Amino acid sequence: MSKGSFDPKLWTTRSPEETLALYTDWAKTYDADVTGAGYQTPARLAGALAGISPDKTAPILDFGCGTGLSGKALSDAGFTTIDGTDITPEMLEKAAASGLYRDLWHSAPGEAPPAGYTTIAAIGVVSLGAAPADTLHTLLGRLDPGGLLAFSYNDATLADESYMTALEATGPHATRRFEEYGPHLTGKDMGSTVYILEKT
Template identity: 35%
Template sequence: MVDASDGDANRHDISDSASELTRMTDADPQSLAAYYDKWAESYDADLPKMGYDAPVRAAAIMVAQDIAFDAPILDAGCGTGLTGQELARAGYTDLTGIDLSLESLQAAEAKGVYRHLKKRDMNKPLAFGDNGFAAVQCIGTLTYVREKRKLMAEFCRVVKRGGIVSFTHRADLYDDAFVKVLTATTRAGLWEQISHSDPMPYLPNHKDFGDK
């Protein structure tokens, strides 16, 4: 149950919300929630048209890192549940999703793959106890997090020792400040890097991201 307490042809065949994605990079949480609430209805149809495959890749990472299929996983920024859906297809059964958009959470709930779904702003502390998850994934969401260092520390807090923190970030935003966040988290002894991919296409069929 949702907890609301707190090709060229493809490029012309996506919703207006998808077309306006670049405008949201610096949006405040209220504007961001409203944007994704509006987009939720067509999101699942738009993403495949834009060539988005990060959820599939993210699920494969969990399998490759030997995360047990019955282990609890936090899907941070779960959106409409595309990420959770791929985890479920891979065999994972204990998924918790958090997102800022209530409409997206309701779409995720309809997929029937999450044990828990909660409305959360990841610029604030995560409302979970310590060491409660075997892994956390944050796919396609870091763009909108202002307090990235605090969020990474929170991920490390809620994931048990030996667990996995897996995330994606846009290459154009993978700047010196972001590198410092990762370095600081490592120096604090909160995690160690075990894998780092080369840059991959983000939205290859999106008019503003296709050439990046």
């Protein structure tokens, strides 16, 4: 396990530069670290999304795809056309090596993804210490009515006022199709809520 991987300060506010440095440093051991800690959120969210999605062959964007663990969960849940983007080139290299993605590209922090996806998944991404709370609105803004936004908030994020305020502010623009609290990192006794919003 790398030094920075489960630093107690992992789930805290940091700048985009600090976030990039953290994930650049973590890329090599990320999969072993989080899998070893019992990372459940990707499978939970992908399973919930599969139950709601009208067409699992339609392109889905794995926003903040990291090394590809979220893409693997989406693939395991039956999604067949997965694109991915991330701000950390070292994480993206691992995602590319997984062979799971149709298309992968690097994004700058705060950059909106292209419009046209019917589903965007941001698994373990919009959270304290990673992408900021207003990312929810950026992503929702790229969907057409009826489009789905699937994301997760871990315990630290659920306790943060700015992320909860951003979630509440989606109210007039989206219907909450799914919301469930459950295990996030079982080895750390951490939970997460997985959400699926439908753009109105």
